[in-house]
Amino acid sequence: MLSQFLQFLFSGVTVGATYALAALGFTLIYNASNVINFAQGEFIMLGGMLAVFFTQLGLPLPVALGLAILVPAVVGVLVEKLAIEPVKGAETVTLIIITIGASLVIRGLVQVWLGKNTHSLPPFSGDTPIEILGATLLPQSLWVFGVTALVVVALWYFFNRTLTGKAMLATSVNRLAAELVGINTSWVLFMSFAMSAALGALGGILVTPITLTSYDVGIMLGLKGFVAAVVGGLGNGLGAVVGGLLVGVLEAMGAGYVSSAYKDAIPFVLILFILFFMPRGLFGAKVTDRV
């Protein structure tokens, strides 16, 4: 009983960590620009696919992984410069379609370049499972937990203790006021796309040894990351992390105890319930619209 529960919990937290990283990516871009970046999932895919590609080229693992984070970050910046900046202040639907266009281009290019096959990455430190109370935990899961925790702490430090981070935070609170005190807000936009693409890619790299990857994994991962961001209340960093873990764990529990066929539906059922009863997510601030 307990071992089964633990097993589902482990796999839930592992995937949940990826959702959390994706949700943080959504949050960063949303705060900087009010855009929901539907291409976020493609960065997760890019991270995994590029890690496979660079390691197969024979590059040492750290270099390959570094490149697999750097390239998506550059792609993220390109998306921002070429597609988002020219349409500042456009309607929500227009922006949604632009980011979906960007995601199609990224996915299409990877499909042409690296093909439609499913790929795997060797685990970073062996694949001997660790036994905990009858449940098994893959060493790769520890990498996922550890790196995600590290990233969350680093982000917290960045936004609370560094000037750059505070400038980004200020921009998300009030763009005009931020500009008035001399913050370069277009640079903030640039940074948030680079960071959110890098976060997505990192998540993609970390889970690839466990979940495998192919050119089309980005759609579902991205949408679930969006769910996670909304569960926590759009724009809330802590909410994004909690949302990601919650979505991951509920999905794993639902798949294990209820129905594995409906696994992919669970995050969306969850989000509908949350939105019905808490229209601003779990941690969303109560706001009053000014007319």
Place this chain on the structure above:
Amino acid sequence: MHKNAYFGLSIVVAILAVLPFLLPNSFYMDLAIRMAINAVIVLGLNLLIGFAGQISLGHAGFLGIGAYATAVLPTHFGWHPLLAMGAGAAVTGALAALVARPIFKLKGHYLAMATLGLGIILNIAIRNEATWTGGPDGMPVPAMGLLGFELTSDKHWYWVVAILLAVSVWASLNLIDSPFGRALRALHGSEVASQVVGVDVVRYKVAIFVLSAVFASLMGSVTAHYVGFVTPNLADFFHSIELVTMVVIGGMASVYGSLVGAVLLTALPQALATFEGWETVAFGTILMLCMIFLPKGLVPTLAARFGKGE
């Protein structure tokens, strides 16, 4: 209705009447029929997105309910196709009304999330209930017939959808100039202001959501009968996006824009088929370019350029 609108409507009717005699072969006939079907769906969706200013990223799910009602009920329960179509529309309407109240307390991205979620759940249900729906492979649809007459040839289908389209254009034009339409446009402009002058904002949003969902469901049934086969792709996220893109590329809050958007985006995949392997890249690039350079959509942009409104 303005005189101008009647002029536009008569042009649409004229084109629809002449078109089948100009089309060289059945390939183009098929394309025209699919364009007309999409145009009707997009008209309904544009009432929601363009006129009332509400987003739906899950409309393909409603289309899927209609399509599968038409496939499943006659096949497994021996229902008459028309009855099945009506049942699909009724279920869609009821579901849309049920979720609409809580959903329309939401705004912007939360609304996008909720409709997206609903669409995805419907799609997953269709994929999983393989005993009824054939699962990912889809299932055949029995032919549509009435009083011993079976709709099979392309010509018959063309006239059916052409009439449906003409009626929908006429109805949409009337609707947006009615008090109902004015209320919708008012709440798009400013919800608070329209509340102040006595518009029951939520009721109108729910009504237009249900209406556009039922449109989608009915046309889902028509598509199913016309193609003779249904697959879950009809109801997937990408199809929802395609429909929204048709609205936006043609022009939000533009009846004729809906037609242009539907025609262009139905033809686009055919045109891109020559780019073997590069279709997705080309499609994405075109979407982005259109939105960057014509954020208001084709018809409103052109109308502004030539100094004529609708």
